[in-house]
Amino acid sequence: MADKSFKYVILGGGVAGGYAAREFAKQGVQPGELAVISKEAVAPYERPALSKAYLFPESPARLPGLHVCVGSGGERLLPDWYKEKGIELILSTEIVKADLPGKTLISADGKSFKYQILIIATGSTVIKLSDFGVQGADAKNIFYLREIDDADKLNEAIKAKKNGKAVIVGGGGYIGLELGAALRINNLDVTMVYPEPWCMPRLFTSGIAAFYEGYYANKGIKIIKGTVAVGFSANSEGEVTEVKLKDGNVLGADIAVVGVGGRPLTALFKGQVEEEKGGIKTDGFFKTSVPDVYAVGDVVTFPLKLYNENRRVEHVDHARKSAEQAVKAIKASEEGKSIDAYDYLPYFYSRAFDLSWQFYGDNVGDTVLFGDSNPASPKAKFGSYWIKDGKVVGAFLEGGTPEENKAVANVARVQPPVENVDQLAKEGLSFASKI
Numbered sequence: 001m002a003d004k005s006f007k008y009v010i011l012g013g014g015v016a017g018g019y020a021a022r023e024f025a026k027q028g029v030q031p032g033e034l035a036v037i038s039k040e041a042v043a044p045y046e047r048p049a050l051s052k053a054y055l056f057p058e059s060p061a062r063l064p065g066l067h068v069c070v071g072s073g074g075e076r077l078l079p080d081w082y083k084e085k086g087i088e089l090i091l092s093t094e095i096v097k098a099d100l101p102g103k104t105l106i107s108a109d110g111k112s113f114k115y116q117i118l119i120i121a122t123g124s125t126v127i128k129l130s131d132f133g134v135q136g137a138d139a140k141n142i143f144y145l146r147e148i149d150d151a152d153k154l155n156e157a158i159k160a161k162k163n164g165k166a167v168i169v170g171g172g173g174y175i176g177l178e179l180g181a182a183l184r185i186n187n188l189d190v191t192m193v194y195p196e197p198w199c200m201p202r203l204f205t206s207g208i209a210a211f212y213e214g215y216y217a218n219k220g221i222k223i224i225k226g227t228v229a230v231g232f233s234a235n236s237e238g239e240v241t242e243v244k245l246k247d248g249n250v251l252g253a254d255i256a257v258v259g260v261g262g263r264p265l266t267a268l269f270k271g272q273v274e275e276e277k278g279g280i281k282t283d284g285f286f287k288t289s290v291p292d293v294y295a296v297g298d299v300v301t302f303p304l305k306l307y308n309e310n311r312r313v314e315h316v317d318h319a320r321k322s323a324e325q326a327v328k329a330i331k332a333s334e335e336g337k338s339i340d341a342y343d344y345l346p347y348f349y350s351r352a353f354d355l356s357w358q359f360y361g362d363n364v365g366d367t368v369l370f371g372d373s374n375p376a377s378p379k380a381k382f383g384s385y386w387i388k389d390g391k392v393v394g395a396f397l398e399g400g401t402p403e404e405n406k407a408v409a410n411v412a413r414v415q416p417p418v419e420n421v422d423q424l425a426k427e428g429l430s431f432a433s434k435i
């Protein structure tokens with residue numbers, strides 16, 4: 001006998017879980033039909049805030065201010081909202097076993113939950129340095145950032161180590177660049193370390209990266225490239241004191257922050273559901289290979305129709321939109337109707353210091369850099385286009401207005417032909433604005 005039984009269960013109370021719950025409420029759900037199960041102790045919130053406003057020294061963002069769906073300008077879903085809708089929010093509950101054929105989930109404290117339809121929204125977890133056996137990586141004051149508890153611990157250390165030294169390991173990734181800025185704003189002495197020749201190499205061209213590296217240097221941040229952390233020293237209290245690098249350098253550290261990538265949380269379903277490219281494989285309605293099981297957000301490898309390829313996307317816009325698409329598909333199929341398959345335009349963004357960039361589309365092919373990318377400019381505004389098979393397929397813009405960002409999104413979607421690349425570089429943003 002199951003402890004609890006629901007028509008719909010969303011497993012994971014993160015961004016996708018929260019947006020899926022809102023979509024269920026929009027589409028119509030009866031009290032008692034839907035449960036959201038999450039190992040976090042709080043209702044779904046906008047995770048991107050954790051590496052930005054949550055760490056500000058002045059007027060930091062805090063719950064309940066950052067519950068979903070404020071990040072996309074929507075209604076803020078407080079715990080009472082779930083109560084009013086008759087949606088059961090089952091928090092601080094980790095599912096440790098999933099029996100997909102038996103349609104049952106088992107929690108760490110031995111409770112069982114039955115469902116008719118399951119939405120997997122377990123997101124990602126951090127890759128840890130201890131996973132590669134880095135010596136001393138379990139010292140105190142070495143931080144990872146994924147959940148709100150991690151951010152609370154980091155905030156405490158920032159206060160305790162006022163004006164101290166911080167080393168960011170994996171500083172050239174998303175977490176690294178955002179946390180490097182947040183720690184500097186908190187007046188720590190920041191050094192960022194990463195193996196690649198420039199930051200964000202999977203997305204940024206060397207030209208884009210040169211701007212951010214210059215800007216960070218002007219803010220007093222030291223950047224060490226081409227090496228990795230191979231060990232940590234600690235004092236008698238077990239607190240980190242040094243980061244040892246592969247190139248022989250040793251950096252003093254009161255705090256170390258590690259952002260060396262994420263891994264989708266698919267382990268519960270291994271062998272039960274088809275996977276591809278490290279994610280749970282779905283169709284354009286986020287249906288998995290198992291009947292009545294859907295997956296959304298960071299964990300899914302889905303058909304990216306625009307590029308005719310299956311991909312996984314670890315960004316918040318897709319988490320929100322895939323969740324909405326899955327719920328719409330579930331509700332439509334119950335009524336014998338159909339909806340259009342997901343047709344996603346990849347959208348990533350970041351904010352740090354006074355900077356703010358957006359990227360749309362695909363970063364493949366040749367590139368042109370346009371605008372003012374001098375890191376010393378008081379109001380730098382620049383961008384890049386990616387051109388493949390004579391068409392613009394991707395666009396990046398730093399410092400754009402909402403209208404300009406809309407224009408670059410439109411260019412990436414429309415994929416206009418380019419006759420002359422030099423001309424495109426000269427036209428820059430105005431090329432996008434006239435499409």
Ligand code: FDA
Pocket residue numbers: 011012013014015016017037038039040047048049050051093094095096121122123124145146147265268296297298299313314315316317319347348349350351
């Ligand atoms: P998400 O991680 O949000 O939620 C998964 C939930 O499932 C968590 O609550 C987890 O505890 C729970 N869970 C997992 N396993 C479970 C189990 N077995 N039992 C119960 N619960 C379980 N993107 C972007 O585009 N712009 C940005 O600026 C940022 N910024 C950013 C900052 C930080 C600090 C992070 C960590 C990430 C970002 N992102 C981002 C990425 C973005 O936040 C991410 O893509 C979405 O949160 C993914 O949403 P999901 O719901 O898939 O996972």
Ligand code: NAD
Pocket residue numbers: 051124169170171172173174175176178193194195196200227228229258259260261262314315316348349350351
């Ligand atoms: P990432 O993949 O962006 O960056 C990882 C960085 O660590 C890279 O520079 C990589 O070369 C480096 N690295 C890898 N192994 C290393 C090692 N052994 N030593 C030193 N450096 C090493 O991942 P992340 O920044 O950790 O982000 C984690 C997740 O959070 C991702 O899913 C990301 O999309 C998400 N996130 C997104 C945003 C955003 O979209 N603005 C912001 C924060 C986090």
